[in-house]
Amino acid sequence: MNLRELQALLYQRITDPDGANESIGEERGLAPGVLEALVHSDERLSAFERVDIYANAYFYRLLECLSEDFRPRWQY
Amino acid sequence: MGSDHLCWTGVGGRNLHDLLPLPYTEETVRHVAERIRQVQEILERTILIENVSSYMAFRSSRLEEWEFLTAVAEEADCAILLDINNIFVNAFNHRFDPLRYIDAIPVDRVLQFHLAGHSDHGSYLLDTHDHPIRADVWALYEHAVRRFGRVPTLIEWDDNIPDFEVLAAAAAEARSRCDLALAPERLHATG
Numbered sequence: 001m002n003l004r005e006l007q008a009l010l011y012q013r014i015t016d017p018d019g020a021n022e023s024i025g026e027e028r029g030l031a032p033g034v035l036e037a038l039v040h041s042d043e044r045l046s047a048f049e050r051v052d053i054y055a056n057a058y059f060y061r062l063l064e065c066l067s068e069d070f071r072p073r074w075q076y
Numbered sequence: 077m078g079s080d081h082l083c084w085t086g087v088g089g090r091n092l093h094d095l096l097p098l099p100y101t102e103e104t105v106r107h108v109a110e111r112i113r114q115v116q117e118i119l120e121r122t123i124l125i126e127n128v129s130s131y132m133a134f135r136s137s138r139l140e141e142w143e144f145l146t147a148v149a150e151e152a153d154c155a156i157l158l159d160i161n162n163i164f165v166n167a168f169n170h171r172f173d174p175l176r177y178i179d180a181i182p183v184d185r186v187l188q189f190h191l192a193g194h195s196d197h198g199s200y201l202l203d204t205h206d207h208p209i210r211a212d213v214w215a216l217y218e219h220a221v222r223r224f225g226r227v228p229t230l231i232e233w234d235d236n237i238p239d240f241e242v243l244a245a246a247a248a249e250a251r252s253r254c255d256l257a258l259a260p261e262r263l264h265a266t267g
Contacts, residue, residue: 001176004087007084011088039134050132054131058093
């Protein structure tokens with residue numbers, strides 16, 4: 001897998017509305033073991049859990065942006 | 077002086093608005109260094125590249141993070157902005173010795189330090205810039221000062237921002253720790 005393919009796969013997992021967890025990956029057609037073959041895991045965090053940290057950050061960042069843009073309108 | 081992070085942020089014209097780690101390979105070194113050289117040519121000045129915090133590492137990596145950072149800086153002939161907190165965070169998240177990292181970075185390329193606070197999530201540390209600088213990071217900073225000397229230092233605090241007095245105290249502590257770390261050298265130099 002080259003750099004662009006790796007980035008495209010991670011982009012897909014990070015921006016998935018249901019997060020980066022393993023069952024969702026399989027639902028989206030990600031072959032079993034693909035993420036584990038790319039990303040290190042240990043007894044603290046699996047490969048999916050490590051990618052999920054970025055997925056959570058992505059959605060919290062979106063929520064923060066939307067909140068900042070629309071909160072003033074909610075106040076009216 | 078301009079700087080940017082040694083990372084990727086998007087692909088195919090779409091942005092993740094985050095700083096994601098790269099695989100540490102010779103191929104990536106060439107890929108990134110070529111782009112840094114282009115930026116430096118256009119700006120007609122040397123830029124700094126900064127190490128990022130990370131929560132995943134790739135099995136395809138063939139270099140340690142510090143070897144990758146050094147290789148990119150040397151291939152691109154650019155400077156390094158060393159984020160001491162990010163080294164500490166990554167040392168915990170990826171289980172390496174942060175002193176080994178600092179001791180491997182070429183002295184003459186480091187032109188700035190960053191310091192920050194992070195959040196402890198138990199199984200990993202998150203670089204949140206919303207806490208006071210932890211004692212372990214201060215200790216690492218002193219080690220870095222002893223290796224790299226008096227390097228301009230920026231404290232990053234961009235969430236849960238405290239009163240100005242707290243920020244000023246953190247800056248004063250950085251100056252004081254820098255003085256302390258260099259004191260034996262000064263005493264030696266003055267005989």
